[in-house]
Amino acid sequence: MAMIRPEVLAALSRWREALAGLALAALGLWAALGSFGILAWLGWAAVAAGAALVFAGIQRGRFRGRQGGPGFVEVVEGRIAYFGPLDGGAVALSEIEELRFDPSGAPPVWVLVQQGRPPLSIPVNAAGADALFDIFATLPGLRTGHLLAELEKGGRSPVVIWEHPSRLARRPRLH
Structure with a gap:
């Protein structure tokens, strides 16, 4: 089993929503550009949803990340x-x-x-x-x-x- 360094895991966890939004937008773009009709429209909808998730994820990532405090x-x-x-x-x-x-x-x-x-x-x-x-x-x-x-x-x-x-x-x- 491959080990992931704790610093990398912490960074991925901090920015998880933004990374998920990027993945959704990329998948949507692939679907939108590679198909026709309803699948293309669904792809563009996924791009828009992914962009919104990236925006929200960046805000949450900026807020979180500080750990190890009291209580x-x-x-x-x-x-x-x-x-x-x-x-x-x-x-x-x-x-x-x-x-x-x-x-x-x-x-x-x-x-x-x-x-x-x-x-x-x-x-x-x-x-x-x-x-x-x-x-x-x-x-x-x-x-x-x-x-x-x-x-x-x-x-x-x-x-x-x-x-x-x-x-x-x-x-x-x-x-």
């Missing part, structure tokens, strides 16, 4: 739970008022702010933290491009990634 994350039915060696907690997606990224610690953390309760800090490299991308993407008005840019940029101070629309409406306007 683990569990996402069940819209509830995020973090179980760490020193602290932890849980928050419902509907209760999140603000999402921050704090790169100042080692490791950097996601900070989930909820009203009337202490913030929940989750290391970006905790086991299962890659599931946070999908749940964060459901926050109304969240720009995933901004989230990924801040994650990759690093920085030195906390930055607000998202605020609940009702919280923004309550903020006094200066102009």
Whole structure:
């Protein structure tokens, strides 16, 4: 049995959706260019689906990849739970008022702010933290491009990634 180096396996796992999208697009292109009629149309549909999967896979690949951090994350039915060696907690997606990224610690953390309760800090490299991308993407008005840019940029101070629309409406306007 051929052995795959752990680094290669980790890279393939990180970019798995994008690689599957490339394979689907290539198969669709082969079918579209090599046939006529309905098979050609199905081939072009597979190319479009593969391109969408590549786009989504690149976003997910940019988010995941950091592993080996303290604790683990569990996402069940819209509830995020973090179980760490020193602290932890849980928050419902509907209760999140603000999402921050704090790169100042080692490791950097996601900070989930909820009203009337202490913030929940989750290391970006905790086991299962890659599931946070999908749940964060459901926050109304969240720009995933901004989230990924801040994650990759690093920085030195906390930055607000998202605020609940009702919280923004309550903020006094200066102009």
